[in-house]
Amino acid sequence: MNQAMRPSRKSFAMYMLPGFFLYTFIVFVPIVLAFYYGFFDWSGGTKMTFIGFDNFTALLKDNVFIQSFYNNIYLTALCVIGQVGIAFVLALMLHSKRVKLKSLHRTMSYFPSVLSAVVIGFIWTMLYDYNYGLINIILRQIGWGQWAQPWLNNESLSLTLVAIPLIWQYIGYYMIIILSALSAVDQQVLEMAEIDGANSWKKAVHITLPLIKNTLAVCVTLSIAGTMKVFDHIYVMTGGGPGTSSNVMALNAYKTSFLTYKMGYGSAMSIGVLILSLVVIVGTRWIMGSFTKEREVR
Numbered sequence: 001m002n003q004a005m006r007p008s009r010k011s012f013a014m015y016m017l018p019g020f021f022l023y024t025f026i027v028f029v030p031i032v033l034a035f036y037y038g039f040f041d042w043s044g045g046t047k048m049t050f051i052g053f054d055n056f057t058a059l060l061k062d063n064v065f066i067q068s069f070y071n072n073i074y075l076t077a078l079c080v081i082g083q084v085g086i087a088f089v090l091a092l093m094l095h096s097k098r099v100k101l102k103s104l105h106r107t108m109s110y111f112p113s114v115l116s117a118v119v120i121g122f123i124w125t126m127l128y129d130y131n132y133g134l135i136n137i138i139l140r141q142i143g144w145g146q147w148a149q150p151w152l153n154n155e156s157l158s159l160t161l162v163a164i165p166l167i168w169q170y171i172g173y174y175m176i177i178i179l180s181a182l183s184a185v186d187q188q189v190l191e192m193a194e195i196d197g198a199n200s201w202k203k204a205v206h207i208t209l210p211l212i213k214n215t216l217a218v219c220v221t222l223s224i225a226g227t228m229k230v231f232d233h234i235y236v237m238t239g240g241g242p243g244t245s246s247n248v249m250a251l252n253a254y255k256t257s258f259l260t261y262k263m264g265y266g267s268a269m270s271i272g273v274l275i276l277s278l279v280v281i282v283g284t285r286w287i288m289g290s291f292t293k294e295r296e297v298r
Contacts, residue, residue: 031271031274033267034267034268034270034271035267035271036267037263037264037267037268038055038056038264038265038267038268038270038271039051039052039053039055039264040055040264041054041055041264042263042264042267043261043262043263043264044261044263048264051264055264055265055267055268055269056268056271056272058265058268059268059269059272064244064247064252065249065252065269065272067244067247068244068247068248068249068251068252069249069276071159071245071246071247071248072227072228072230072248072249072276073280074159075159075162075163075166075227075230075248076223076224076227076228076280078160078163078166078167079163079166079167079170079223079226079227080220080223080224080227082163082166082167082171083166083167083170083171083173083174083219083223084174084216084219084220084223086167086171087171087172087173087174087175087177087178087219088174088178088209088216090109090171090175091175091178091179091182092182092200092204092208094106094175094179095179095182095183106172106175106176106179108172109171109172109175109176110172110173110175110176111172112168112169112170112171112172113169113170113172113173115169116232117169117232117233117236118232118236120165120168120169120233121165121232121233121234121235121236121237122236123165124164124165124237125152125236125237128150128151128152128161128237129150130148130149130150130151133151135148135151136148136149152237152238152242153241153242154242155242155243155245156245158238158241158242158245158246159245159246162233162234162237162238162246165233165237166227166230166233170223170226174219174222174223177215177218177219178212178215178216178219180215181212181215181216182208182212185208185211185212189207189211190203190207190208193207217285217288220284220288221281221284221285224277224280224281224284225277225281228249228273228276228277228280228281229249229250229273229277230248230250231248231250231251231254234246234247234248234251235251235254239251240252240255249269249272249273249276250273252269253266253269253270253273254266256269257269257270
């Protein structure tokens, strides 16, 4: 019966072709073209001068690009801890039998992730505003007006403040993923742990966490991939400023390509963003895999 219902390889290939061509046109072709344009001194017109690997070697000496990479790493660390970490805690709370109105909590938690990044950026920009922002209004109302400041103009705080909306927007997204993994955990295992005297913390760390480690690894990978290419939030909130304190690689590539009209160098920068993102993702996966293997051996 299963053999009769299973499509032939030819039919399966025909079903896959539209998606394959769409993916190739949207993702693969732009990557190839960006790599090609990276070999040219090109300002966007018809004149293109071949310069070999000069654009790519210039990236290694570009202090702004290097700082942007470090900013991405800092944002990624904050977002992985904030997004996945907080999502894991909230998922454990919602998975508890004591929590009521679970559907409402899930809906409200997931709602920010369906909003546009531009909308999120404008909302938090208003919250951080010096004159009308909610943060400064509260500080003035409770008598701490001396702490009120133009938050996004603070070079030492701007990158951290930009990370907060990123964390807030996607907590619900990862919480739903983790909740689906928790629903597959055998409840008898947790009940036996309770009988043996395990508290909530021990059950979460020693039982639940190892059982859903693969799902958490997927969440961490998605969080890293999203943060390494972040653009919209920072473009709306700070534009990379003040100075270059909140600049990131994608925004730097955009400015280079479309504001200074260095299309060739911007293309090489885009390839650099892709390679560095892959290195960070693969490196993180390898570290997580090595750590879990060591735990299993012990």
